[in-house]
Amino acid sequence: xxxxxxxxxxxxxxxxxxxxxxxxxxxxxxxxxxxxxxxxxxxxxxxxxxxxxxxxxxxxxxxxxxxxxxxxxxxxxxxxxxxxxxxxxxxxxxxxxxxxxxxxxxxxxxxxxxxxxxxxxxxxxxxxxxxxxxxxxxxxxxxxxxxxxxxxxxxxxxxxxxxxxxxxxxxxxxxxxxxxxxxxxxxxxxxxxxxxxxxxxxxxxxxxxxxxxxxxxxxxxxxxxxxxxxxxxxxxxxxxxxxxxxxxxxxxxxxxxxxxxxxxxxxxxxxxxxxxxxxxxxxxxxxxxxxxxxxxxxxxxxxxxxxxxxxxxxxxxxxxxxxxxxxxxxxxxxxxxxxxxxxxxxxxxxxxxxxxxxxxxxxxxxxxxxxxxxxxxxxxxxxxxxxxxxxxxxxxxxxxxxxxxxxxxxxxxxxxxxxxxxxxxxxxxxxxxxxxxxxxxxxxxxxxxxxxxxxxxxxxxxxxxxxxxxxxxxxxxxxxxxxxxxxxxxxxxxxxxxxxxxxxxxxxxxxxxxxxxxxxxxxxxxxxxxxxxx
Amino acid sequence: xxxxxxxxxxxxxxxxxxxxxxxxxxxxxxxxxxxxxxxxxxxxxxxxxxxxxxxxxxxxxxxxxxxxxxxxxxxxxxxxxxxxxxxxxxxxxxxxxxxxxxxxxxxxxxxxxxxxxxxxxxxxxxxxxxxxxxxxxxxxxxxxxxxxxxxxxxxxxxxxxxxxxxxxxxxxxxxxxxxxxxxxxxxxxxxxxxxxxxxxxxxxxxxxxxxxxxxxxxxxxxxxxxxxxxxxxxxxxxxxxxxxxxxxxxxxxxxxxxxxxxxxxxxxxxxxxxxxxxxxxxxxxxxxxxxxxxxxxxxxxxxxxxxxxxxxxxxxxxxxxxxxxxxxxxxxxxxxxxxxxxxxxxxxxxxxxxxxx
Numbered sequence: 001x002x003x004x005x006x007x008x009x010x011x012x013x014x015x016x017x018x019x020x021x022x023x024x025x026x027x028x029x030x031x032x033x034x035x036x037x038x039x040x041x042x043x044x045x046x047x048x049x050x051x052x053x054x055x056x057x058x059x060x061x062x063x064x065x066x067x068x069x070x071x072x073x074x075x076x077x078x079x080x081x082x083x084x085x086x087x088x089x090x091x092x093x094x095x096x097x098x099x100x101x102x103x104x105x106x107x108x109x110x111x112x113x114x115x116x117x118x119x120x121x122x123x124x125x126x127x128x129x130x131x132x133x134x135x136x137x138x139x140x141x142x143x144x145x146x147x148x149x150x151x152x153x154x155x156x157x158x159x160x161x162x163x164x165x166x167x168x169x170x171x172x173x174x175x176x177x178x179x180x181x182x183x184x185x186x187x188x189x190x191x192x193x194x195x196x197x198x199x200x201x202x203x204x205x206x207x208x209x210x211x212x213x214x215x216x217x218x219x220x221x222x223x224x225x226x227x228x229x230x231x232x233x234x235x236x237x238x239x240x241x242x243x244x245x246x247x248x249x250x251x252x253x254x255x256x257x258x259x260x261x262x263x264x265x266x267x268x269x270x271x272x273x274x275x276x277x278x279x280x281x282x283x284x285x286x287x288x289x290x291x292x293x294x295x296x297x298x299x300x301x302x303x304x305x306x307x308x309x310x311x312x313x314x315x316x317x318x319x320x321x322x323x324x325x326x327x328x329x330x331x332x333x334x335x336x337x338x339x340x341x342x343x344x345x346x347x348x349x350x351x352x353x354x355x356x357x358x359x360x361x362x363x364x365x366x367x368x369x370x371x372x373x374x375x376x377x378x379x380x381x382x383x384x385x386x387x388x389x390x391x392x393x394x395x396x397x398x399x400x401x402x403x404x405x406x407x408x409x410x411x412x413x414x415x416x417x418x419x420x421x422x423x424x425x426x427x428x429x430x431x432x433x434x435x436x437x438x439x440x441x442x443x444x445x446x447x448x449x450x451x452x453x454x455x456x457x458x459x460x461x462x463x464x465x466x467x468x469x470x471x472x473x474x475x476x477x478x479x480x481x482x483x484x485x486x487x488x489x490x491x492x493x494x495x496x497x498x499x500x501x502x503x504x505x506x507x508x509x510x511x512x513x514x515x516x517x518x519x520x521x522x523x524x525x526x527x528x529x530x531x532x533x534x
Numbered sequence: 535x536x537x538x539x540x541x542x543x544x545x546x547x548x549x550x551x552x553x554x555x556x557x558x559x560x561x562x563x564x565x566x567x568x569x570x571x572x573x574x575x576x577x578x579x580x581x582x583x584x585x586x587x588x589x590x591x592x593x594x595x596x597x598x599x600x601x602x603x604x605x606x607x608x609x610x611x612x613x614x615x616x617x618x619x620x621x622x623x624x625x626x627x628x629x630x631x632x633x634x635x636x637x638x639x640x641x642x643x644x645x646x647x648x649x650x651x652x653x654x655x656x657x658x659x660x661x662x663x664x665x666x667x668x669x670x671x672x673x674x675x676x677x678x679x680x681x682x683x684x685x686x687x688x689x690x691x692x693x694x695x696x697x698x699x700x701x702x703x704x705x706x707x708x709x710x711x712x713x714x715x716x717x718x719x720x721x722x723x724x725x726x727x728x729x730x731x732x733x734x735x736x737x738x739x740x741x742x743x744x745x746x747x748x749x750x751x752x753x754x755x756x757x758x759x760x761x762x763x764x765x766x767x768x769x770x771x772x773x774x775x776x777x778x779x780x781x782x783x784x785x786x787x788x789x790x791x792x793x794x795x796x797x798x799x800x801x802x803x804x805x806x807x808x809x810x811x812x813x814x815x816x817x818x819x820x821x822x823x824x825x826x827x828x829x830x831x832x833x834x835x836x837x838x839x840x841x842x843x844x845x846x847x848x849x850x851x852x853x854x855x856x857x858x859x860x861x862x863x864x865x866x867x868x869x870x871x872x873x874x875x876x877x878x879x880x881x882x883x884x885x886x887x888x889x890x891x
Contacts, residue, residue: 058666202659203644210640354640355663364589364657371795379789383782390778423726426790426798430733430805433786434740437779441744444775470747473692474740480684481736485729488677494729501733 002461002521012518015510016404022411043414048421048496051369053362054197055205059170059352061162061190066350067097067155074137075099077119078148087112097150106144113141116148123153159190162349167192172345173208192352202359204338212307212351213342215259217293220301220313221250241303243310244329251303251310256293261286265343267336270328276336277328280343287323295319304329306339372425379432380406387436391443393533397519398439398512405435405511409503418503421496431504437474438512442467443534456529464517471513475505545770550762553822560707560819567714574717579724580660582674584631584667586642589619589658590650596622597654605649611642620796624657631664639663674728681732682706685739693746696827701742704820708738711811712804721800730801734808737783741816745772749824761829765821773817780813 004012022043025033033041049056071094078099082089088104103109120137136154140147167184174182174196183195196205221238226248229240234250241251265280282290294302294316303313304327312329331339383402387395409428413420446463454462482505485498523529580587592598599616602625606614611629619626629642639661647656662670682702689698712734716723749768756764787809790802 060665203647206640353663354661356666357640357643357659357661359659361655361657363591363655368795368797371793375789375793375795378793379786382785382789386778386782386785422795422797423729423801426794426801429786429790429794430783433783434737434779436782437740440775440778440782444772444778447774448771470744473747474743477685477688477739477743478736480688481681481732481739484677484681484684485732487680488673488728494725497726497729497733501736 002457002464002517002524004518004521009518012514016408016515019404019408019411022414023407026410026414043411045410045413045420046417047365047369048419048424049195049197049358049365050360050422051365051420051425052197053360053365054195055202055357055359057194057196057202057206057209057354058187058356059166059192059194059209060355061159061166061192062351062353063155063159063190066159066162067150069350070150070155070158071097071099074119074148074150078116081115081119082112085111085115087115097155099148099150101146103144103146109141109144109146112146113139116146119148121154123151123157156189159350163190163192165349166352169345169348170194170209173341174205176341176345177205177208191355198362202357204334206354206357208338208341210352210354211342212348213259213345214307214347215262215343216255216305217257217290218255218303218305219252219293219297220303221252222300224250226250241305241308241310243313247310249303249310249313251305257282257286257289259343259347261289262343265340267333267340268326270326273328275328276331276333277326278331278336278340278343279326280324282323284323287321290323290325291319291321294321368422368425372422372429376425376429376432379429383432383436387439391534393523394439394443394520397516397523398436398443400519401439401511401516402432402435404515405504405507406432408507408511409500412503412507413499418499419496420500423494423497424500427497427500427504431501431508435504435508435512438467438471438508439516441470441474442513442516445470446532447534450532456532457524459532460520460524464513468513471509475509479505545773546766547770547773548766549769549817550766550822550825552818553825556818557822560815563714564707564710567710567717570714570717574720576713576717576723577720579722579727580628580662580667581724582667582671584639584662584664586629586639586646586661587659588627588629588643588646588650588656589624590627590654590656591624592654594623594653597625599625602627602650605651606646609645609649611645620799624796625654631667670725674725677728678709678731681735685735689743693750694829696824696829697746697750699827700820700823701739701746703823704742704815705735705738707815707819708734708808708812712808715804715807716800719803721803726798726801727804730804730808733805734812737809738812738815741776741779741812742820744775745769745816745821748772749821753829761825765824769817769821776813776816780809783809 021040025036025041025044028036075092075094078101079092082092082101087108089101090104092099092101103112116139120135120139123134123136134151134153136151136157138149138151140149163186167186170192171182171184174184174194181197183193185193187193194209221235223235223238224232226240229235229238229250230248234240237254238250238252240248242248261282263281263283263286265278268277268279269275270277297316298319299315299317301313301315304311311327314328327339380402384399387398389395391398406428409431412418442463445467446459449459449462449466450456452459479502482498482502486495486502488494488498590597597618599618602616603614606616606627613630615626615628617626618624627646629646631639643659643661650656682705685705686698686702689701693701709731712731715721716727721727745768748771749765752759752764752768759767784806787802787806790798791806794802
């Protein structure tokens with residue numbers, strides 16, 4: 001066991017040297033990093049959000065809202081088809097994901113089913129881009145009742161595409177904020193994880209992410225007062241919506257112009273009142289409709305609605321033909337800014353809700369790193385003193401191995417681009433204590449062999465042979481728990497701990513076993529010991 | 535030379551005798567743990583319960599908790615806890631789950647930071663909605679079970695079933711004691727705690743496996759020795775290693791506890807306790823259990839057969855390292871006081887280091 005071929009020696013030393021090389025950029029000052037080649041300079045451990053500060057926000061697409069919306073859409077399409085085809089019906093209702101009605105004349109049944117089946121579209125498979133053979137609607141009939149049901153596959157495909165579109169829109173919104181480098185990824189079927197490092201104002205971020213930002217221009221219904229509509233029943237084509245100050249408005253449901261036709265929105269100031277406003281421009285389609293609407297409605301109030309809240313309802317003084325307008329509504333400068341961002345980035349296809357948030361301020365992150373460093377040095381110091389006291393020279397070998405082990409851990413983390421989190425630091429400190437384990441197993445084994453009367457060299461040799469099985473056994477059980485931690489961790493702090501823990505186990509076998517053996521082999525060759533120093 | 539040889543080379547403690555004391559003691563601790571769970575329950579953190587946590591630091595000399603309580607009490611947030619966190623300048627505000635609505639959760643943070651005013655900077659905010667916390671509970675339970683199963687299967691492959699059962703029972707013992715510490719001291723039980731428990735599982739097993747390895751080796755060598763005596767020898771032989779590694783790990787945990795910052799405090803306390811109890815259980819629970827599980831030297835597969843059997847998960851030690859081909863040499867002469875073993879590794883001879891030049 002103590003003989004190393006030249007190739008092996010070179011390999012072990014090369015691994016150690018490479019480890020030191022790749023771990024170095026983590027401790028070099030920026031001025032030195034600037035002159036290093038890029039592949040090396042970029043070999044640094046990424047700090048988790050809990051160490052550099054930032055926000056981790058998990059958003060969920062509101063599946064229930066999406067189902068409801070889709071069911072209403074199907075109901076309206078069904079109604080339209082039945083009217084076009086002159087098929088008499090009663091009791092058109094929605095029950096969760098089913099739209100049903102009764103025919104006045106059961107003889108129409110076959111015709112109705114044929115026509116309604118045309119509504120169904122094949123569900124496309126997200127992965128292959130091909131069809132799955134499933135349709136998003138099924139139509140069935142019994143006697144005079146007809147049922148149109150939304151299939152689970154169709155709804156899931158909608159949620160999937162809503163998530164995809166939302167990711168795109170969220171990215172656009174955050175990019176508007178300027179300096180931050182967001183990491184946006186899908187999680188599971190209906191969730192989006194947004195990680196933004198170093199943001200000062202998580203509240204603003206959440207407001208930007210959580211708003212659906214559906215903008216619509218609609219007429220105010222003046223057939224009755226909003227109060228009467230609230231107490232009695234509003235007209236069938238209108239609804240009561242609140243203004244930002246809580247005043248109720250009676251607004252027509254028909255959307256005259258929608259936010260989708262906006263091509264630009266900018267914050268600005270009103271020339272007369274100097275209040276912050278948002279100016280917008282329509283595309284040609286929007287401009288045409290906007291012009292037509294404003295021509296019809298001179299002298300009538302015209303509401304600008306954002307996510308079912310009336311921003312303002314100005315009275316149209318003259319037709320607006322240029323396809324540009326402005327929104328005013330007692331904004332602060334930041335509100336006007338954010339509204340412009342939302343309008344430019346476009347509306348989310350479905351409401352998103354924040355289901356988890358973890359935000360750490362930059363000062364706390366810096367403190368965590370500081371205390372982690374201190375803990376690591378104290379742990380290393382204690383272990384060093386102890387090992388030297390118990391094992392003397394061999395303890396020193398173990399400590400060199402420990403130093404290389406920590407270096408290699410950082411090198412691997414840097415190369416893999418793994419993220420170091422606060423629990424990860426805890427993992428590093430723990431492995432400082434546990435890494436000497438393999439060395440202790442070996443040294444104790446060597447002592448045993450020496451006690452059995454072997455010569456120093458034979459004892460060293462035997463000790464290494466016998467210890468290997470034990471070391472592998474012990475480490476593989478720990479590796480199993482580490483792997484499970486990693487799988488459980490999701491994207492959270494636990495995974496960060498698992499990564500350092502696993503890397504620690506892997507490198508410890510190399511450093512404590514192979515590297516220590518090399519050092520001892522050299523020492524044996526040089527000293528030819530007759531007696532063991534341990 | 536080592537400065538001091540602290541750990542005597544030949545400890546000869548009759549550990550197995552002590553099992554008549556330590557088994558009831560461990561059983562008592564288990565009962566106590568269950569009582570603790572029943573009486574104190576667990577202080578579930580927001581990861582598992584849902585809710586909001588805000589850590590803030592005041593620019594003043596010290597945070598005025600009374601004033602904060604008054605301020606936040608006016609907000610009508612339901613169950614609010616306010617406590618000092620680490621230093622007098624830092625406060626931790628916790629708000630329980632209000633209703634089952636994610637949106638309501640989000641409004642709370644805004645209200646709190648509004649109420650804190652200009653004197654405070656918010657250093658950390660965590661909100662976990664009800665949907666996420668439910669999933670985290672499920673995931674954590676699955677993880678712990680998976681961990682136990684994976685380890686069990688591995689041990690089954692490597693050892694006889696008595697060892698596997700003993701190791702799992704010992705690990706369960708350690709996890710119970712750690713949980714008891716969480717329960718009794720009311721430490722926040724969150725995702726990090728799950729990480730701590732899994733780590734303790736790993737550590738406790740690691741310890742146990744080293745001792746079991748030695749026991750198995752002795753079973754093959756000394757077929758006639760009565761089991762309790764053999765276990766004593768094996769535990770004594772690994773005793774110094776057990777103590778040394780426990781100490782170094784204990785040092786690392788202490789360093790984390792005192793210097794690692796407030797966020798890691800609960801984690802490192804649990805780890806510290808876990809290391810101590812893991813060491814105790816390795817010696818006083820894991821080894822004696824084998825007596826009660828009916829282990830006999832005849833139940834242990836001799837090594838020679840083992841090598842001929844289908845390859846275990848880990849290759850036998852002599853295949854892993856040293857690819858050097860050696861002509862079969864005479865087996866090593868057994869040292870003094872070393873009865874010739876029944877079966878000896880035959881694939882390797884001794885290698886002397888060959889000096890060059």
